[in-house]
Amino acid sequence: MILKMLSLMKLTFKEGARERAILGIGLFALLMMCASFIVVNFFMRDLHKVAVDINLSAIGLAGLLLTFFVSINLLSMDIDKHTIYCVLSKPFSRSQYIWGKYLGIMLIITAAFFILTVCSSINILLIKSQYAVWFQRFSWMEFYKAVYASLLMFFLLNAIVIFFSTITTSSFLTLLFSISTYIAGQTIEEVVMFLKTSGAEEMALSGGVEKLIGIAQYILPNLSAFDLKVQASHAIIVSNSYMMGITFYSAFYSTILIFAATLIFNKRELM
Amino acid sequence: MKKTGQKICLIILLIGGLIVFQQNFIEHRKRLLNTNPINYFVPSKVTGLVSLEFKGIVSDFLFLKLSTLLGDKIIKKEKFKQNQADFIYQAADIITDLDPWFWDAYLMADMVLAWDFKEIDLANKLLLKAKKYRTWDFKVPYYLGFNYFYFLQDNENGSKYLMEASKLPGSPEYLPALATRLSVYQNNYGPAIVFLMDLLKSTHASSSVIPLQKRLETLIILENLEKQVDKYEKLNKSLPTDLFDLVKKGFIDRIPDDPYGGKFILLPNKRVFTTSKMIDK
Numbered sequence: 038m039i040l041k042m043l044s045l046m047k048l049t050f051k052e053g054a055r056e057r058a059i060l061g062i063g064l065f066a067l068l069m070m071c072a073s074f075i076v077v078n079f080f081m082r083d084l085h086k087v088a089v090d091i092n093l094s095a096i097g098l099a100g101l102l103l104t105f106f107v108s109i110n111l112l113s114m115d116i117d118k119h120t121i122y123c124v125l126s127k128p129f130s131r132s133q134y135i136w137g138k139y140l141g142i143m144l145i146i147t148a149a150f151f152i153l154t155v156c157s158s159i160n161i162l163l164i165k166s167q168y169a170v171w172f173q174r175f176s177w178m179e180f181y182k183a184v185y186a187s188l189l190m191f192f193l194l195n196a197i198v199i200f201f202s203t204i205t206t207s208s209f210l211t212l213l214f215s216i217s218t219y220i221a222g223q224t225i226e227e228v229v230m231f232l233k234t235s236g237a238e239e240m241a242l243s244g245g246v247e248k249l250i251g252i253a254q255y256i257l258p259n260l261s262a263f264d265l266k267v268q269a270s271h272a273i274i275v276s277n278s279y280m281m282g283i284t285f286y287s288a289f290y291s292t293i294l295i296f297a298a299t300l301i302f303n304k305r306e307l308m
Numbered sequence: 309m310k311k312t313g314q315k316i317c318l319i320i321l322l323i324g325g326l327i328v329f330q331q332n333f334i335e336h337r338k339r340l341l342n343t344n345p346i347n348y349f350v351p352s353k354v355t356g357l358v359s360l361e362f363k364g365i366v367s368d369f370l371f372l373k374l375s376t377l378l379g380d381k382i383i384k385k386e387k388f389k390q391n392q393a394d395f396i397y398q399a400a401d402i403i404t405d406l407d408p409w410f411w412d413a414y415l416m417a418d419m420v421l422a423w424d425f426k427e428i429d430l431a432n433k434l435l436l437k438a439k440k441y442r443t444w445d446f447k448v449p450y451y452l453g454f455n456y457f458y459f460l461q462d463n464e465n466g467s468k469y470l471m472e473a474s475k476l477p478g479s480p481e482y483l484p485a486l487a488t489r490l491s492v493y494q495n496n497y498g499p500a501i502v503f504l505m506d507l508l509k510s511t512h513a514s515s516s517v518i519p520l521q522k523r524l525e526t527l528i529i530l531e532n533l534e535k536q537v538d539k540y541e542k543l544n545k546s547l548p549t550d551l552f553d554l555v556k557k558g559f560i561d562r563i564p565d566d567p568y569g570g571k572f573i574l575l576p577n578k579r580v581f582t583t584s585k586m587i588d589k
Contacts, residue, residue, distance in 0.1 A: 079372055081511050083412045090364035097361055171512060190361075223360040231353060264361040271409040 041129055042137045049111055049141020050148075056107050059149070066099035066153055070160045077164060084171035088164045089270035092157035093183055096150065097266070100191045101219075103149055105212060108142045108198050113208030132299040135199060139295050142195045150188050154181070176272035182280060183269035189287040190263035194219060196291035196298075197258070203302040221253070222260035229254050258290050349374075349398060352405035359406060367406035371413050374399045378420060382519055387587065393425040400434055408441040418451055423523070424587065428459045446476035447510075450483070454503050480506065497531040522567045526586055529564045533572060533580040536560055541578070550574050 053059070073091035077084045115121040124134060161180070165172045194215070201214040228250060262283055268275055349355070349370065359366040374396070381388065400417030404410055414434055421431040432455055439448045450473035457466025474483035486499065504524040511517050533551065536559040540548050544557070551574050554560045563572055570584025 076368075078512075079375075080368075081412050082415070083410060084512060086364070086407075086410065087368050090368055094362050094365040168512070187361075220360065224357045227357055261361065264363075266361065267364045267407050267409070270364050270407075273409065 038133065041133050042140060045124075045129065045134060045137020046140035046144060049138050050144045053107055053111055053141065053145040054148075056110065058106050059103070059145075062099050062102045062106070063149070063152070065102070066095040067156060069095035069098070070157050073160065074164060077168065082171065084164070084168050085173075085175040086270040088161055089175070089180060089183075090266065092161055093180075093187070093266040093269060096153045096157060096184060097187050099149065099153055100146060100187060103146060104191060104194050104198060105216065107145065108195050109202070109208055109211050109215065111142060112138050112199060112202040113205075113211045116202065116206075117208050131303050135203070135295060135299045135302055139196065139199050139291075142199070143192055146191045146195060147188065150184065150191075154184050174272050176269075176274075179265075179269045179272050179274065182275055183265040186263045186265045186275075186280070186283055189283055190260055193258055193263075193287045193291050193294075194260070196294040200294045200298045200301075203298040203305065218257065219260065222258045223264075224261070225250075225254050225257050226259050226261045259286075262286065349395075349402045352402040355402060356406060363406040367403050367410055367413070370399070370403045370406070371410065371416075374403065374413075375416060378416070388420075388424050390425065393421055393427045393430060396420055396425075397427070397430045397434065401437075404434070404437060408437070411438070411442065411445070411447070414438040414448075415451070418455070422455055422459055426459065428455050431455055444476065446473040446479035446483075449473040449476070450479065454499070458500055458503075497527045497534070501527050501531060523586055525567050526582065529566070529572070530580050530582065533560070533564075533574075534578070537574065537578055537580065547576075547578060548574060551580070 070092050073088050076091060077087050080087050115124070121134075125131065129137070158177075158180075161175075165175065197218050198211065198215045201211045201218075202208075205211050205214065232247060232250060265275055267273075355366065355370070356363065378396070380386075396417055400413050403413040407413075414437070417434050418431045421427040421434075432452060435448055435452045435455070438445075439452065442448050449469040453466045453469030453473060455466075456462040456469060460466075470483055470486060473479050482502070486502075501524065504520060504527065508517060508520050508524065511520060533554070536554050537548060540554060540557065540559055548554055548557075551563050551572055555562060566572060566582045566584050568582065568584035568586055570582040572580055572582050574580055
């Protein structure tokens, strides 16, 4: 069973790597990283912060583009274009197909993150060598922790993409639902925090809306928990227990979503 | 072949037209921006939400927007209107809501609010916010102490914050001595000169260095003139009636020019001030 999933993972990875969009996304991220060379000069003291901000944002943005424009194609397009029948005619179960696809997408994202992290490390190293005085408060460890946290977020986000691919009938709807969940997941924590402050009283939300937001915070994934970019840019130490916490959070949430996706996909009428 | 040539000619013509149009458009856009400047910031409750996971880079962008706005005024030597103090405070507050450790934003707002607007309370409010987050940084209590001492003439609080700063890693060696002897320095430009020299050492961008250097230059002139007034008093057992007395008696060759375009004047309490108030004329 594992061998079958691994062969599907390999297939998905090869299919994804052939997508021309990957080259464009990579180039965009690299250009953004190179821009940090110029942009840091506009700042007075926090040069290290700006360099880290831009590099981590470039990695994050590339991850988002990969998820929304490459990952979605890899599963939803299979269903949209009916190429899925070719794959399912082989001795694979539908569950194995979903797991194989997810693992393949994870591999693509991990490979892209690895390449971009190497590029951004070289970039930061070059900026650091030029402006060493302004990099006294910079930590490679915190920088890599932020990259790792971002990668965990994309594992979860791609599980969401897979989940929506199994319940919707078109890739456009998958894209729409995935983007909405991403935005809601990134903002729900702040919205809940705001509702707990005194300023929220002036907004006078109805009890129903407040309850809905209360329920949403337990259903929606808290994606902002994976955002450690600001901490990394100031070398604020994030504890190992926190890192463990988000690792388990991502693993559990993703596994639940993929299991749910396999359940739905097994029952789905593909004709 | 002929058709391709025609197409290329058409593209070249269109590019030419676009360049001409753009020149015209840029002028129109400038005029529009002058009448309706983009000097507003969306509150952090909204900016924070729409920034998603890119709060750091958004705070960098907003900081650049604020510094461009202020830099433009400094370069054009435009006077700041008093109501702009609130705008600068709010903008810095929004930027530091997105990234509460962003020192450049705190410092720039502190410098402008304290030196140009004399809004020390607003400047201190931002520094107190910085103190909550940048717990390792001696510069935060250092600048707070300076504001209390120099602008508010509150030696007690000034000394308290400078002592606090002296206990943090990387603080200058002279801080404990300065903190304990603050009252000696009252009515003296010395600490301001030390403060600005220190600030210049830690400033990278050249555009930010120029106004600081100008201010430092003026303070050095003021301090030197006050020293010469003291010398005059000691030797002549009386105060000079004005600064020309210093020239007449050979203490100075001439009354120096104020880098801000004002005039130096001697006050009855022996202090030398400038009519420019260190604001560009």
